Ligand code: TXA
């Protein structure tokens with residue numbers, strides 16, 4: 098099978114209704130979608146991605162009212178956040194109904210819910226009678242895809258169709274929040290800055306990637322990794338003639354390294370622009386033949402810089 102890349106919602110709909118999985122665009126990263134109510138379709142998602150079944154999936158819908166068919170209740174603060182940020186790069190953990198198979202949530206009693214802000218996918222969801230379970234459409238552990246071509250290149254021989262919605266505008270995965278005793282807790286830093294969430298619900302707790310008892314188990318392992326060694330830059334001195342080092346910079350070139358080996362996330366220092374470029378640039382350096390090892394610069398620990406740094410640290414080679 099070789100995936101067709103296209104913009105035909107009816108074709109994507111037909112594959113999904115047959116229990117197949119297809120690539121879908123969202124504003125964060127591309128998803129690998131299947132009918133969230135259909136155990137066979139969900140099983141296919143795990144198989145295609147080569148993802149362990151203890152890592153639960155996010156369920157996507159187009160309309161907050163539709164949550165009533167798979168969520169038990171909605172805490173007040175979830176309403177406030179939904180009003181402000183849905184559709185958008187926010188995922189909420191809510192108590193699930195039995196309509197969502199345990200396989201989707203890896204046996205947890207909450208389901209991760211998101212309304213993606215992409216016109217094609219919202220239109221597709223509007224045409225479907227079921228929500229879509231969808232992890233990021235990358236092989237487990239590799240960099241997430243931000244274009245239809247990324248998806249087709251890596252999973253194209255395992256899926257029939259990729260719905261092409263262009264390049265993702267946010268570029269990093271959604272921020273995941275849960276609710277405990279009226280408190281909002283962040284379990285994954287992502288495309289919606291924590292500062293934005295705090296404007297709506299006040300100070301929140303960040304529990305992202307705690308290695309002891311993760312709410313988001315998938316976030317534990319080495320993730321987002323390129324194939325080459327990736328190292329956080331901490332002021333190393335290089336020989337100016339070095340040709341096998343690649344460099345991912347925030348605003349400016351590293352003057353020690355040839356410029357053709359470097360990519361700049363955002364010359365103006367704009368976090369949103371940096372996030373949009375992050376994964377595509379990591380892929381580009383990973384694919385550049387002369388480069389053997391990639392150095393990356395951390396961003397300031399604020400705003401989306403926190404979510405970007407989180408991905409860089411987790412992509413870094415563990416020695
Ligand atoms: O932006 C996104 O969120 C993208 C697009 C496609 O929507 N999706 C995405 O899915 O990043 P995925 O599967 O790559 O990451 C979902 C994360 C996983 O780390 C998983 O552990 C966590 O969400 N998760 C899912 N359900 C959960 C639950 N019930 N409790 C805690 N964590 C959950």
Ligand code: MG
Nearest residue numbers: 232233241270
């Ligand atoms: Mg992922």
